[in-house]
Amino acid sequence: MRFNGRVVEGEWIGTRALHYGDGVFRTALVLDGRVIDRELQIAKLASDADALDLDLPDPDALNADIEALLDAGASGVLRILLSRRDSGRGYAPTTRLCDRWVQLKPLPDHPRERWSQGIAAGWSKLLLGIQPRLAGIKHLNRLEQVLASRGWPDDQHEVVMCDAEGRVTCGSRSNLFFVIDRILVTPDLGFAGVAGMMRDKLVRLARETGIGCEIGLISPDEVRHASEAFATNSLVGIWPIRRIGSLEFPAPGPLTQALMRDLNHPWSGC
Amino acid sequence: MRFNGRVVEGEWIGTRALHYGDGVFRTALVLDGRVIDRELQIAKLASDADALDLDLPDPDALNADIEALLDAGASGVLRILLSRRDSGRGYAPTTRLCDRWVQLKPLPDHPRERWSQGIAAGWSKLLLGIQPRLAGIKHLNRLEQVLASRGWPDDQHEVVMCDAEGRVTCGSRSNLFFVIDRILVTPDLGFAGVAGMMRDKLVRLARETGIGCEIGLISPDEVRHASEAFATNSLVGIWPIRRIGSLEFPAPGPLTQALMRDLNHPWSGC
Numbered sequence: 001m002r003f004n005g006r007v008v009e010g011e012w013i014g015t016r017a018l019h020y021g022d023g024v025f026r027t028a029l030v031l032d033g034r035v036i037d038r039e040l041q042i043a044k045l046a047s048d049a050d051a052l053d054l055d056l057p058d059p060d061a062l063n064a065d066i067e068a069l070l071d072a073g074a075s076g077v078l079r080i081l082l083s084r085r086d087s088g089r090g091y092a093p094t095t096r097l098c099d100r101w102v103q104l105k106p107l108p109d110h111p112r113e114r115w116s117q118g119i120a121a122g123w124s125k126l127l128l129g130i131q132p133r134l135a136g137i138k139h140l141n142r143l144e145q146v147l148a149s150r151g152w153p154d155d156q157h158e159v160v161m162c163d164a165e166g167r168v169t170c171g172s173r174s175n176l177f178f179v180i181d182r183i184l185v186t187p188d189l190g191f192a193g194v195a196g197m198m199r200d201k202l203v204r205l206a207r208e209t210g211i212g213c214e215i216g217l218i219s220p221d222e223v224r225h226a227s228e229a230f231a232t233n234s235l236v237g238i239w240p241i242r243r244i245g246s247l248e249f250p251a252p253g254p255l256t257q258a259l260m261r262d263l264n265h266p267w268s269g270c
Numbered sequence: 271m272r273f274n275g276r277v278v279e280g281e282w283i284g285t286r287a288l289h290y291g292d293g294v295f296r297t298a299l300v301l302d303g304r305v306i307d308r309e310l311q312i313a314k315l316a317s318d319a320d321a322l323d324l325d326l327p328d329p330d331a332l333n334a335d336i337e338a339l340l341d342a343g344a345s346g347v348l349r350i351l352l353s354r355r356d357s358g359r360g361y362a363p364t365t366r367l368c369d370r371w372v373q374l375k376p377l378p379d380h381p382r383e384r385w386s387q388g389i390a391a392g393w394s395k396l397l398l399g400i401q402p403r404l405a406g407i408k409h410l411n412r413l414e415q416v417l418a419s420r421g422w423p424d425d426q427h428e429v430v431m432c433d434a435e436g437r438v439t440c441g442s443r444s445n446l447f448f449v450i451d452r453i454l455v456t457p458d459l460g461f462a463g464v465a466g467m468m469r470d471k472l473v474r475l476a477r478e479t480g481i482g483c484e485i486g487l488i489s490p491d492e493v494r495h496a497s498e499a500f501a502t503n504s505l506v507g508i509w510p511i512r513r514i515g516s517l518e519f520p521a522p523g524p525l526t527q528a529l530m531r532d533l534n535h536p537w538s539g540c
Binding site (some may be wrong): 001002003004008010011012013015016017018019020021022023025052053061064065068069070079081087088090091092093099100101102103126129130131133134140142143144146147148149150152164172173192198226 | 271272273275278280281282283285286287288290291292295303322323331332334335338339349351360361362369370371373375377395396398399400401402404409410411412413414415416418419420422434442462497538
């Protein structure tokens, strides 16, 4: 293999992640040498891998990979990627064995107002293709997210993506929650979209604290009648949404504020 | 970055091909040190790249990469991959610049009967998601093809894939042509699927030789009434199809045979 004219070598060259996006990944927050929600992240990695007929690698090996990145007090964004092992057979997946990739990247530098005053979102013009077999999985085929992330105005932080049948689905890098008729609702991800670890955690937290949370089909028209909206992911916890296109929301609204407090995420609790 | 526990380094680590499948590729046949249909392949690479807002790299550099693989008389499968250059900004594509990957892999060892007696195909259970913005492009998000390539019986060589609305679209690694009511038809790829270089070449060849070829919407029911069927790609040229599920076709049929002769592909002409 040659990369930009230079010979590159290694076992990784045939990786199906590079050639087909045949793998899954997770992005986790690392603060002071500690991976936040580590067990939940690994559990989610395992269930996503299984959904692509992949086995989680030996847990000791994966743990050793991660520990090797966590020098005393390191902070950053941990990316764990599992790719189906190459068997030289073209598209046909002939093994459940994975190769492991881990990487620690610098922490993003988000202004504090994104938590205290909320973020601004637009509506994505790109509609997500409907593929129930891949929906919800955090796999490596992410061109739709790439295309949806182009050309945002400077004051926009996220886009709300609908699927080809008009269902509100998720942000480009977050899951979405709305308060509609005093009920917390997050989109059903059985048709398109990515189900983040933080989404699961929020659904569970809401139910545990008696708020109740429904997973359902949400139309743009229902979003128009929402009283609160927020976005979630592993890195930021909860970002209240103050605007989607021309729609405005209190940010954070009362229920969002209660969840931010109870979530106790290192960044969104304050 | 660590790969299976070992530190790996290089400019390529952040490649968006690995992390998002943000790139395009081509597969070309190399025989005796010559890339078959080289100009057509590069032209197609350029138009696919442009469809993802990517620029083709400096042609001299790309040519030098390819030449470096073509040792005196080398034969094999050339894989050219272009990935958007990393800019450390997450999904957002902030550049049209590409990194270049080239690789020469061994020739596949297909039995001659696949040309002389045709191949057997099944119907894929997986329906292709509809995404007009990506349809036709030979990009690196290929999980649908991976899933469709699982679990074939030993005597099956391809699957016919329909999109979510039931339109016959393409094979997992080939384009499809049918003779329906004496007219050659190939599916419109504006909704899903990959438009191969050989498909373009065949459409042009048919039109030049007075056969006429339509690009249109094809239902499974119309396939049932086809008198001939064949699959195309850069490596094999034309493979007559003798069976799709329980449907049988003459292989090669008379029109297929004429096109195989006129195509003059190193493998499918004989």
